[in-house]
Amino acid sequence: MRFFTTWSLIFLFRKDISKARWKQELGMAEIISNKGRMWTTTGIVVGGKLYSFLEDILFLAEIGALHLLDDEDKCIPLEDIYKKVAEGVGGSSWESFEVYRHLKSLGYIIKRHGVCWSIKRAKSEKSTSLTQVTELFSNIKINEVSKIPVFDVYPPNSNGNPPTKKQIEDLEGQYEGILLKFCYVEHGRISFFSFNQIELPVLI
Amino acid sequence: MLTRCSTKCELRNPYVDYCVSQSYLNLLTSDPSYLCFSFSLLRKIIKFVSILKVLMGPRWKGKGSEAKALQNPMSKTISDLQSSLIKSNSEGILSGSSVLLATNPDQTDLLNQSCFGRPIITVDKDKQWFQLTLEEAFYLSFSLNCIKIVTGDSITKTNKELWDYMISKRVNFPDFFKTYSHLRSKNWVVRSGCQYGVDFVAYCHHPSLVHSQYGVLVFSDENRNRNGNGNGNGNDRLRVWSDFQCTLRLSGSVAKTLLILYVNKNGESGFDSLSCLENFSVEERTITRWNPERCREDQFVVEDCNK
Numbered sequence: 284m285r286f287f288t289t290w291s292l293i294f295l296f297r298k299d300i301s302k303a304r305w306k307q308e309l310g311m312a313e314i315i316s317n318k319g320r321m322w323t324t325t326g327i328v329v330g331g332k333l334y335s336f337l338e339d340i341l342f343l344a345e346i347g348a349l350h351l352l353d354d355e356d357k358c359i360p361l362e363d364i365y366k367k368v369a370e371g372v373g374g375s376s377w378e379s380f381e382v383y384r385h386l387k388s389l390g391y392i393i394k395r396h397g398v399c400w401s402i403k404r405a406k407s408e409k410s411t412s413l414t415q416v417t418e419l420f421s422n423i424k425i426n427e428v429s430k431i432p433v434f435d436v437y438p439p440n441s442n443g444n445p446p447t448k449k450q451i452e453d454l455e456g457q458y459e460g461i462l463l464k465f466c467y468v469e470h471g472r473i474s475f476f477s478f479n480q481i482e483l484p485v486l487i
Numbered sequence: 488m489l490t491r492c493s494t495k496c497e498l499r500n501p502y503v504d505y506c507v508s509q510s511y512l513n514l515l516t517s518d519p520s521y522l523c524f525s526f527s528l529l530r531k532i533i534k535f536v537s538i539l540k541v542l543m544g545p546r547w548k549g550k551g552s553e554a555k556a557l558q559n560p561m562s563k564t565i566s567d568l569q570s571s572l573i574k575s576n577s578e579g580i581l582s583g584s585s586v587l588l589a590t591n592p593d594q595t596d597l598l599n600q601s602c603f604g605r606p607i608i609t610v611d612k613d614k615q616w617f618q619l620t621l622e623e624a625f626y627l628s629f630s631l632n633c634i635k636i637v638t639g640d641s642i643t644k645t646n647k648e649l650w651d652y653m654i655s656k657r658v659n660f661p662d663f664f665k666t667y668s669h670l671r672s673k674n675w676v677v678r679s680g681c682q683y684g685v686d687f688v689a690y691c692h693h694p695s696l697v698h699s700q701y702g703v704l705v706f707s708d709e710n711r712n713r714n715g716n717g718n719g720n721g722n723d724r725l726r727v728w729s730d731f732q733c734t735l736r737l738s739g740s741v742a743k744t745l746l747i748l749y750v751n752k753n754g755e756s757g758f759d760s761l762s763c764l765e766n767f768s769v770e771e772r773t774i775t776r777w778n779p780e781r782c783r784e785d786q787f788v789v790e791d792c793n794k
Contacts, residue, residue: 347610369582370639377583470679
């Protein structure tokens with residue numbers, strides 16, 4: 284299902300190719316020319332400019348919807364973008380990217396948790412917060428108008444073992460009100476799990 | 488008769504190997520009193536052998552698959568892949584718990600035929616990108632010596648550095664890698680078994696031609712029981728009987744035999760060191776259910792021809 288969706292995206296973006304310039308000091312890309320409706324829900328606005336994390340960039344580069352340029356306006360090849368992810372630039376990781384790509388292909392709007400969607404004043408400490416390693420992605424269903432996340436995704440392979448009851452309770456307490464999904468990535472396969480507290484009805 | 492207890496069996500060529508009990512063979516060939524068996528007994532034996540073939544042999548997908556597999560032995564495909572990758576000085580990018588490899592069209596076909604990695608869909612016209620697991624990448628780099636692995640900074644990692652890195656990602660990587668390379672060196676195709684709740688699944692040829700026969704679990708030497716909570720098998724799997732029931736049931740539902748590969752470190756003390764790898768050995772055991780109602784292993788009922 285993901286392959287079909289990705290291919291349809293590739294065809295969609297054949298002509299609308301956006302351009303972004305890589306900002307090494309931020310670990311993010313500044314979007315120079317944005318084509319397509321996706322930019323209303325992708326990226327962060329800081330001081331009137333649109334910036335994007337590496338996973339957004341790589342996703343769009345893979346499907347041919349974006350050219351990433353260096354300081355000399357030369358196109359950075361896919362191989363070099365993969366290498367940036369390998370280095371963990373901007374708090375990215377391959378496993379996080381796999382989860383991102385999977386959900387994005389399905390139509391979810393994905394943001395890094397705890398990062399503001401728009402920041403009016405571009406102070407230097409704000410730039411630091413943009414590149415902060417954040418724990419979770421926030422996912423929003425694409426049809427929702429409001430910007431309250433529907434659920435948060437616990438980072439892939441954070442511990443190596445499935446979460447204990449205590450860890451689940453701690454996280455639920457921390458992110459109260461938002462549904463949690465736990466994500467496990469192995470050998471390219473992504474699995475999501477919910478641990479829902481319920482109360483069984485008393486039957487007659 | 489198929490021995491359906493927990494027995495030691497060596498993975499042999501699946502095309503020719505059926506476990507036929509000595510008792511049947513002896514009865515049919517040695518004792519003259521059994522020579523006058525009836526036709527109904529003959530029919531039973533033929534039916535039994537055909538069932539046995541279905542149970543024990545590889546389950547090929549469709550007509551012609553078996554012939555196609557025989558014409559394209561896996562050993563040749565891997566050998567061609569090895570030459571091609573060496574020729575192009577291929578490099579994989581180490582990223583998290585995966586290695587990304589770019590391939591030309593020939594290498595793409597060979598990787599697909601030998602089932603290494605998963606293709607990544609991109610618009611890159613010049614290359615096809617593959618995502619390899621740590622075991623696959625290390626096998627290509629260390630065992631087959633046909634790719635180099637670099638970091639995001641384009642620095643080539645030595646085998647020792649890779650080994651240490653992969654252990655840092657997964658503590659039991661040595662055991663997993665030993666079993667992966669053990670199966671691959673016998674030309675079995677090995678894929679991830681996480682869909683089926685096992686560590687690997689093993690096919691005797693390409694998954695498009697044959698269903699996988701074995702669901703593989705990796706058990707380490709009992710002395711390597713690090714956390715002290717595991718059982719005598721030195722692992723966290725199959726700790727209690729319900730684990731056996733669960734795993735066997737699942738394997739049965741997907742028509743795979745549960746194969747346990749025990750990795751023995753054979754007295755190696757520094758078991759995390761790469762040089763110790765060659766001194767490890769792997770023992771193969773299957774776990775299957777024995778149903779006393781269905782098979783009468785030691786009781787052979789013969790129609791008395793004198794009746």
